[in-house]
Amino acid sequence: MADISPLLPVSSSDGSSDLTGQATCRRPIKVVVSIFFGLLTVGLFAALLIRNNGSVDYVDVHENERGSLASMAFEKAENLKPVSRGLAAGVSEKSNWVFGGDLPDHPWNNSMLSWQRTAFHFQPEKNWMNDPNGPLFYKGWYHLFYQYNPNAAVWGHIVWGHAVSKDLIHWLHLPLAMAADQWYDKNGVWTGSATILHDGKIVMLYTGSTTEGVQVQNLAYPADQYDPLLVHWVKYPRNPVLVPPPGIGPNDFRDPTTAWLTSEGKWRITIGSKINKTGIALVYDTKDFINYEMLDGLLHAVPGTGMWECVDFFPVSETENNGLETSINGPGVKHVVKASLDDDRHDYYAIGTYNDRNGTWIPDRPNIDVGIGLRYDYGIYYAAKTFYDQNKKRRVLWGWIGESDSEAADVKKGWASVQSIPRMILFDKKTGTHLLQWPVEEIDSLRLKGKEFNQVRIQAGSVVPLDIDSATQLDIIAEFKIDSDALEKATGSSDASFDCATSGGAAERGALGPFGLLVLADERLREQTPVYFYMTKGSNGNLKTFFCNDQSRSSKASDVDKHIYGSLVPVLRGENLSIRILVDHSIIESFGQGGRTVITSRVYPTKAIYGAAKVFLFNNATELNVTASLKIWQMNSAFIQPYPNL
Amino acid sequence: MKNLIVIIFAFLVCQANAFRPILLLGNQNLIERTCKQTPFYDLCIWSLKSNPESRDASVKKLAQIMVDSLKTKATETLDLIDELLQDGLALDPEMQKALTSCAERYNVIIRGDVPEINEALKTGDYKFAAKGANDAAIEANSCEIEFPTKSPLTDMNKVVHDVSVVAASIVKIIQTKFSF
Numbered sequence: 001m002a003d004i005s006p007l008l009p010v011s012s013s014d015g016s017s018d019l020t021g022q023a024t025c026r027r028p029i030k031v032v033v034s035i036f037f038g039l040l041t042v043g044l045f046a047a048l049l050i051r052n053n054g055s056v057d058y059v060d061v062h063e064n065e066r067g068s069l070a071s072m073a074f075e076k077a078e079n080l081k082p083v084s085r086g087l088a089a090g091v092s093e094k095s096n097w098v099f100g101g102d103l104p105d106h107p108w109n110n111s112m113l114s115w116q117r118t119a120f121h122f123q124p125e126k127n128w129m130n131d132p133n134g135p136l137f138y139k140g141w142y143h144l145f146y147q148y149n150p151n152a153a154v155w156g157h158i159v160w161g162h163a164v165s166k167d168l169i170h171w172l173h174l175p176l177a178m179a180a181d182q183w184y185d186k187n188g189v190w191t192g193s194a195t196i197l198h199d200g201k202i203v204m205l206y207t208g209s210t211t212e213g214v215q216v217q218n219l220a221y222p223a224d225q226y227d228p229l230l231v232h233w234v235k236y237p238r239n240p241v242l243v244p245p246p247g248i249g250p251n252d253f254r255d256p257t258t259a260w261l262t263s264e265g266k267w268r269i270t271i272g273s274k275i276n277k278t279g280i281a282l283v284y285d286t287k288d289f290i291n292y293e294m295l296d297g298l299l300h301a302v303p304g305t306g307m308w309e310c311v312d313f314f315p316v317s318e319t320e321n322n323g324l325e326t327s328i329n330g331p332g333v334k335h336v337v338k339a340s341l342d343d344d345r346h347d348y349y350a351i352g353t354y355n356d357r358n359g360t361w362i363p364d365r366p367n368i369d370v371g372i373g374l375r376y377d378y379g380i381y382y383a384a385k386t387f388y389d390q391n392k393k394r395r396v397l398w399g400w401i402g403e404s405d406s407e408a409a410d411v412k413k414g415w416a417s418v419q420s421i422p423r424m425i426l427f428d429k430k431t432g433t434h435l436l437q438w439p440v441e442e443i444d445s446l447r448l449k450g451k452e453f454n455q456v457r458i459q460a461g462s463v464v465p466l467d468i469d470s471a472t473q474l475d476i477i478a479e480f481k482i483d484s485d486a487l488e489k490a491t492g493s494s495d496a497s498f499d500c501a502t503s504g505g506a507a508e509r510g511a512l513g514p515f516g517l518l519v520l521a522d523e524r525l526r527e528q529t530p531v532y533f534y535m536t537k538g539s540n541g542n543l544k545t546f547f548c549n550d551q552s553r554s555s556k557a558s559d560v561d562k563h564i565y566g567s568l569v570p571v572l573r574g575e576n577l578s579i580r581i582l583v584d585h586s587i588i589e590s591f592g593q594g595g596r597t598v599i600t601s602r603v604y605p606t607k608a609i610y611g612a613a614k615v616f617l618f619n620n621a622t623e624l625n626v627t628a629s630l631k632i633w634q635m636n637s638a639f640i641q642p643y644p645n646l
Numbered sequence: 647m648k649n650l651i652v653i654i655f656a657f658l659v660c661q662a663n664a665f666r667p668i669l670l671l672g673n674q675n676l677i678e679r680t681c682k683q684t685p686f687y688d689l690c691i692w693s694l695k696s697n698p699e700s701r702d703a704s705v706k707k708l709a710q711i712m713v714d715s716l717k718t719k720a721t722e723t724l725d726l727i728d729e730l731l732q733d734g735l736a737l738d739p740e741m742q743k744a745l746t747s748c749a750e751r752y753n754v755i756i757r758g759d760v761p762e763i764n765e766a767l768k769t770g771d772y773k774f775a776a777k778g779a780n781d782a783a784i785e786a787n788s789c790e791i792e793f794p795t796k797s798p799l800t801d802m803n804k805v806v807h808d809v810s811v812v813a814a815s816i817v818k819i820i821q822t823k824f825s826f
Contacts, residue, residue: 107743307821408750
């Protein structure tokens with residue numbers, strides 16, 4: 001602030017009579033200067049105030065969804081609290097962070113990384129894979145196409161890979177089926193589905209990302225229908241056959257389904273999209289797969305679920321134990337709508353009723369509608385797609401299993417992602433609310449020698465080692481019996497809030513759980529992946545059973561996912577608790593109660609690998625003794641390799 | 647009277663500079679609203695506003711600007727790592743191992759994550775943009791904890807981590823709030 005000292009009157013040389021005259025001349029300048037500086041100060045002050053109002057502390061701390069490791073504050077590992085040893089032998093308390101752990105003794109070395117590659121799950125020889133595409137059975141061969149990056153072990157430059165198999169297990173790699181060589185798929189040959197026509201011909205509809213990045217639907221078909229391997233494909237010369245309709249965003253229109261017949265004899269498909277935050281399924285009818293009419297209504301929509309990717313729509317029988325061809329409808333048939341939610345990267349399904357006349361579908365139970373209810377799989381599992389296997393009259397489900405390690409590790413090991421073992425899908429007649437998923441029976445052909453363990457008693461708070469040779473390629477089928485006395489005696493609590501994901505994992509002891517198996521565990525249990533049941537009793541005496549997979553201590557490495565996956569699993573009166581686990585190096589697929597609840601996880605141990613990997617039974621409950629009977633088979637490799645002499 | 651005009655004129659000239667930020671184009675609002683939904687508001691504002699392309703940008707473009715910033719910061723960090731590694735005589739084996747591992751991670755950020763995010767933003771498959779951004783944060787964090795004692799990269803790792811988190815947050819906004 002300028003200092004305005006009073007200006008002294010200056011005496012004029014003329015005498016006093018001129019004093020006032022001269023003062024009047026000078027004063028305006030002083031006044032000018034003082035006003036100027038005054039205003040300047042006030043003005044700058046005002047500017048400062050207004051500016052400060054703009055920078056409010058952020059109101060909404062952005063919470064990345066639980067799956068995001070980036071939500072962890074930037075902390076050095078040594079700032080995190082050390083693990084304390086708990087009660088039961090070797091079962092230590094879970095540490096509370098989802099990203100962190102001890103410093104690795106050494107970063108990923110080639111031995112650890114090469115162990116991770118699976119022996120009997122489908123994966124290309126190298127590089128990145130995602131969604132399964134266009135699965136079908138044709139002239140004696142099962143076909144799988146898939147999203148593939150030919151250049152790197154991260155997503156990008158997507159084209160269609162291709163492989164064939166006689167039995168859904170032993171796969172042979174074929175050349176790429178489709179490359180990104182047209183303007184309408186230059187930025188990506190994305191997901192699509194196959195339809196087999198009346199005359200046995202195949203048509204493929206798939207999404208292309210155009211040179212402008214717009215999502216359109218394209219038609220392709222085999223170059224030679226007499227080639228059982230369907231090696232070469234031709235794109236319809238006047239693609240695209242569908243572009244985003246009015247009101248639908250250019251990036252919200254992808255993954256056309258297999259077509260089914262309407263009662264009028266037209267083919268009908270559905271394509272997922274969204275309007276604002278409502279996930280929707282658009283419906284189109286066609287006679288030739290070239291010209292389409294969009295129906296006025298939607299197949300279905302669920303507010304708040306966001307973009308629906310990889311929509312699937314198929315019938316299931318309420319009474320029979322076989323799959324249904326996609327066009328079947330009628331009494332005793334329910335229809336399933338499934339969507340992959342872009343927002344949370346999970347696959348959801350709902351069972352309901354299809355109205356053929358207006359192309360709509362409503363869920364049996366709106367409270368567990370698509371996107372807000374049941375999931376195919378409570379672990380890493382996405383972009384799933386079914387097909388009708390006319391060879392064995394079953395509906396078969398494929399699902400993409402991504403990695404949950406860092407991309408640096410993927411780049412180092414040269415590959416990323418596997419497909420799940422194909423699963424047979426059936427309507428669960430016993431509950432009426434769930435689908436059952438079970439590995440296709442052909443997987444049993446990989447079983448080598450098996451070992452049985454009968455009536456193994458696991459007392460509360462104990463760990464029982466299972467003596468088998470190797471433990472990295474296994475098929476485990478286990479049944480658990482619990483004292484009904486103990487169940488009745490247990491006090492119910494009003495704590496109805498148990499959730500696998502927010503619990504303390506297998507180290508958190510409850511009266512009636514956890515108990516189950518430890519897989520990919522080393523002898524000293526420094527690394528372990530528990531797959532288990534956790535039962536709770538409500539204040540009304542009702543029992544609930546949860547099925548969980550705990551990754552929190554699966555690896556000493558700090559750059560892998562450590563979340564706990566799982567969900568409620570319906571257990572009916574008289575049923576024993578049962579688990580099937582397929583262990584195949586870095587992937588574990590676990591099926592609870594015959595496939596009512598399924599959890600797939602990726603596990604990256606640094607110690608519990610090769611010969612050091614073991615399996616244990618465990619019971620960390622406080623008031624329950626458990627008896628387990630199980631059979632464990634060593635699993636052979638599927639020897640997935642290029643098709644010879646092509 | 648003339649003097650008064652002179653005052654007012656001078657006043658306005660002086661004030662114009664102070665008020666310029668507020669007089670800028672309306673996109674100010676979008677940048678601020680977007681950054682408020684990220685955990686690192688100041689970093690977000692600074693990164694976006696220091697790029698002139700943010701003036702009339704859509705949220706998608708703001709995400710792209712953030713990714714450019716990520717690439718720049720990651721490249722600077724990698725340059726520093728290379729410098730430190732060349733200074734081989736001064737390094738103990740532990741430090742050298744950590745730096746080499748960090749170099750690998752930063753290579754993946756620049757050559758893997760950044761292109762992945764850009765392609766995903768361009769083609770509208772946003773979950774892969776989120777994946778790439780989240781991974782970049784993990785790589786920066788993982789690099790930091792490689793050092794058994796003092797890390798020479800703490801500040802730069804933090805910047806890369808935080809910029810990645812901001813980018814991931816903006817992608818989330820695109821996914822959940824915008825149609826086009």
